Amino acid sequence: MEHENILEAKGLNHWFGTGDVKKQALFDVNLTLKRGSFTVLMGPSGSGKTTVLTLIGCLRSVQDGSVCLLDRELNGASEAELVALRRRLGFIFQAHNLHESLTATQNVIMGLQVHRGVSDADAQRAATHALGLVGLSDRVGYLPGNLSGGQKQRVAVARALVGNPALLLADEPTAALDKESAAEVVDLLKRMGAARGMTTLLVTHDNRILDRADRILTLEDGRIVTMEDRG
Numbered sequence: 416m417e418h419e420n421i422l423e424a425k426g427l428n429h430w431f432g433t434g435d436v437k438k439q440a441l442f443d444v445n446l447t448l449k450r451g452s453f454t455v456l457m458g459p460s461g462s463g464k465t466t467v468l469t470l471i472g473c474l475r476s477v478q479d480g481s482v483c484l485l486d487r488e489l490n491g492a493s494e495a496e497l498v499a500l501r502r503r504l505g506f507i508f509q510a511h512n513l514h515e516s517l518t519a520t521q522n523v524i525m526g527l528q529v530h531r532g533v534s535d536a537d538a539q540r541a542a543t544h545a546l547g548l549v550g551l552s553d554r555v556g557y558l559p560g561n562l563s564g565g566q567k568q569r570v571a572v573a574r575a576l577v578g579n580p581a582l583l584l585a586d587e588p589t590a591a592l593d594k595e596s597a598a599e600v601v602d603l604l605k606r607m608g609a610a611r612g613m614t615t616l617l618v619t620h621d622n623r624i625l626d627r628a629d630r631i632l633t634l635e636d637g638r639i640v641t642m643e644d645r646g
């Protein structure tokens with residue numbers, strides 16, 4: 416049976432650097448993410464938000480403590496296990512990171528490259544579908560240079576969603592967007608979460624997003640200082 420919690424992190428500590436410049440970035444971080452929930456992670460610059468996201472996202476190794484993601488322990492996991500888990504995650508970053516020389520569809524297909532064994536025709540179909548979900552059916556053949564900031568970020572959302580991730584990790588996805596585009600992107604993620612049971616953990620300084628969160632966590636100096644459940 417699948418657990419209600421898609422993620423459980425316990426006693427997570429993390430350090431950067433070695434010797435004299437060794438610095439602790441996370442202190443005894445505990446957090447759980449309920450399947451299908453929408454959690455916002457806040458905190459001042461340098462408080463450790465990206466470090467938490469990259470640890471949960473299997474983008475760096477867990478040094479101390481436990482992270483149980485999709486019923487697998489990340490502490491001590493092999494690179495092959497981490498790669499396999501990463502396939503079940505979606506990522507969106509502040510800068511959309513689209514390839515400028517690829518069309519919207521080709522960029523979205525990049526989100527499927529980690530899924531082996533997907534035929535070109537299926538990839539094309541999935542990308543077209545994902546672009547439709549983000550309201551860009553009429554822009555599938557456009558290069559990023561011909562899209563607005565909000566449209567580019569929606570392509571990045573489609574790329575993150577195309578592989579049907581169990582957990583979506585988003586680092587400041589609305590920072591570069593105007594109010595309307597930011598609200599569209601967040602509503603889209605919430606809708607996807609509800610429709611697919613996708614769990615979202617989103618780092619933001621953006622107060623506009625807080626109303627939409629099921630839970631708000633605040634990090635300060637590497638420690639979770641508040642945890643607020645809503646609704």
Ligand SMILES: Nc1ncnc2c1ncn2[C@@H]1O[C@H](COP(=O)(O)OP(=O)(O)OP(=O)(O)O)[C@@H](O)[C@H]1O
Nearest residue numbers: 431432439440458459460461462463464465466467
């Ligand atoms: N690769 C690294 N090498 C050394 N120190 C790092 C590295 N990455 C992060 N740090 C340090 O760890 C602490 C937490 O950084 P992190 O990027 O997680 O914070 P953040 O809350 O995401 O900040 P921001 O909002 O500015 O992105 C900071 O003191 C930072 O300087």
